[in-house]
Amino acid sequence: MSVKDMQLNRSLAYWLSQFVGWIGWGLLVLGSSVLANIPLLESLPFTLTTVFTGFALSHLFRQLFRPWRWTKYAGIRLVWLAFTGLWVLVGLMYLLVYLLFPLIPISAFGLTPYWVSFQGKTVFVIATIIAFGLWLFIYWAVHFVFGYSESRVAQFQLEAGLKSAKLQALESQLNPHFLFNSLNSIGELIGENPTQARYMVLRLSSLLRTTLQTGQTETHPLEKEINLAKTYLELESMRFEERLRYGFDVDMRYQNVAVPVMLIMTLVENSIKHGINRHVQGGEVQVQVSGDENGLQITVTNTGNLENTERPGGVGLANIRERLRLIYGDQAWLSIQDIKPRRVQAMVFLPLKK
Numbered sequence: 032m033s034v035k036d037m038q039l040n041r042s043l044a045y046w047l048s049q050f051v052g053w054i055g056w057g058l059l060v061l062g063s064s065v066l067a068n069i070p071l072l073e074s075l076p077f078t079l080t081t082v083f084t085g086f087a088l089s090h091l092f093r094q095l096f097r098p099w100r101w102t103k104y105a106g107i108r109l110v111w112l113a114f115t116g117l118w119v120l121v122g123l124m125y126l127l128v129y130l131l132f133p134l135i136p137i138s139a140f141g142l143t144p145y146w147v148s149f150q151g152k153t154v155f156v157i158a159t160i161i162a163f164g165l166w167l168f169i170y171w172a173v174h175f176v177f178g179y180s181e182s183r184v185a186q187f188q189l190e191a192g193l194k195s196a197k198l199q200a201l202e203s204q205l206n207p208h209f210l211f212n213s214l215n216s217i218g219e220l221i222g223e224n225p226t227q228a229r230y231m232v233l234r235l236s237s238l239l240r241t242t243l244q245t246g247q248t249e250t251h252p253l254e255k256e257i258n259l260a261k262t263y264l265e266l267e268s269m270r271f272e273e274r275l276r277y278g279f280d281v282d283m284r285y286q287n288v289a290v291p292v293m294l295i296m297t298l299v300e301n302s303i304k305h306g307i308n309r310h311v312q313g314g315e316v317q318v319q320v321s322g323d324e325n326g327l328q329i330t331v332t333n334t335g336n337l338e339n340t341e342r343p344g345g346v347g348l349a350n351i352r353e354r355l356r357l358i359y360g361d362q363a364w365l366s367i368q369d370i371k372p373r374r375v376q377a378m379v380f381l382p383l384k385k
Contacts, residue, residue, distance in 0.1 A: 044173055048169060048170075049086060049090065052169075056081070056082060057078050057081070059158060059162075060074070060077070060082075063154055063158070064077075080128060081128060084127050084128060085124060085159075085163075088120055088124060088127075089120070089166050092116060093170070113168075113171070121156065121159050121160055124159050124163075125156065129152070213231075213235050214235075217231050217235070220269070231265075234266060235266060238259065249292065249358055250290060252286060252287050252288070252289060252290075253281075253286050253288045253289075253290050253320065253327070254286040254287065256290050256293075257320070259295070260299045264277045264316065273313070274307065274314075275313055276313070276314070276315040277317070278315070278318070279317075280318070280319045284322075285322045285327055288327055288383065290381060291351075294329070294351060294354075295318060295331065297351055298329070298331040298351070299318065301331075301348065301377070302335070302377075303316065303333075306334055306375060307333065307335070313334070314333060314334020314335065315333070315334055317333075318331050319331075324383075325382070326362075326363075326382045327380070327381045327382075328378065328379070328381075329381070330376060330379075331378075332370070332374060334373055334375075335374075335375045336369065337367065337375050348365065351365050351379070355379070355381075359382060363381050363382060364380050365378070
């Protein structure tokens with residue numbers, strides 16, 4: 032079951048609880064009326080008034096406090112909020128039933144002598160406290176259970192996404208063509224420059240080793256991700272030679288900030304595959320990383336046109352967006368656009384805290 036399906040089930044559970052709970056409240060009020068020897072037809076208007084009022088107040092409370100995400104609270108903060116909310120709801124219920132509704136001529140007959148007596152008001156207030164207290168407890172408990180289940184589902188999705196990212200990295204970022212091209216370039220260097228060839232073999236080995244380890248963690252330090260992208264571009268420059276020009280402008284104050292594994296490398300690989308590779312004259316790739324108190328901004332700019340950036344169904348940008356959603360929710364984003372003739376810019380924003 033997906034998180035979306037669980038959210039639909041939670042909404043269904045809420046409305047079902049609302050109807051069942053307040054119908055049960057109505058039966059409780061009718062039962063109290065019967066015990067007080069009040070005729071059923073005489074107590075019915077008062078009962079319906081309290082049922083609709085309680086239903087409306089509880090739903091209004093839910094709508095007003097949902098943006099606060101109060102169901103995520105715990106400890107003293109949760110107790111204080113629940114206690115305050117309980118007395119606000121009870122006070123509004125009493126105010127509406129005993130002070131405002133009697134002013135409406137059509138509802139005046141709903142207040143029977145019993146319910147305006149001290150005993151009736153006492154019973155009503157106690158029953159209201161119990162009703163709204165149970166409502167708050169059940170509402171919080173349901174959200175706690177569903178929230179825990181959703182977090183587990185999201186965790187499983189993240190783990191599956193990381194495994195998929197590892198396979199996609201081997202299939203896309205380090206596809207056979209890249210390996211063959213790198214090995215061929217290294218083979219040509221062996222005769223011309225053995226020292227350089229040995230160095231490039233070590234760089235390729237390091238890149239492969241890092242890629243094979245990507246499934247073990249969802250993030251790693253920015254510095255490590257930058258080094259990974261530099262190694263990739265260094266290897267690709269053997270194939271493209273002067274056709275590939277690249278540069279990095281990284282604010283190293285953020286070198287220890289955690290970023291998704293293979294994020295920048297995927298953007299760089301996308302730039303090579305759908306930008307530089309499609310132009311006879313080649314082009315350039317520029318990586319820039321900056322940040323502020325709000326978050327980290329990663330920009331990869333390459334020669335090319337947006338329409339050639341990625342083929343439908345290709346691995347790359349869609350994979351990045353999904354991984355950002357799984358790790359950061361809606362706090363991170365990816366955009367891509369043409370910024371000038373023959374220039375494409377991909378930009379990622381990451382919050383400093385998840």
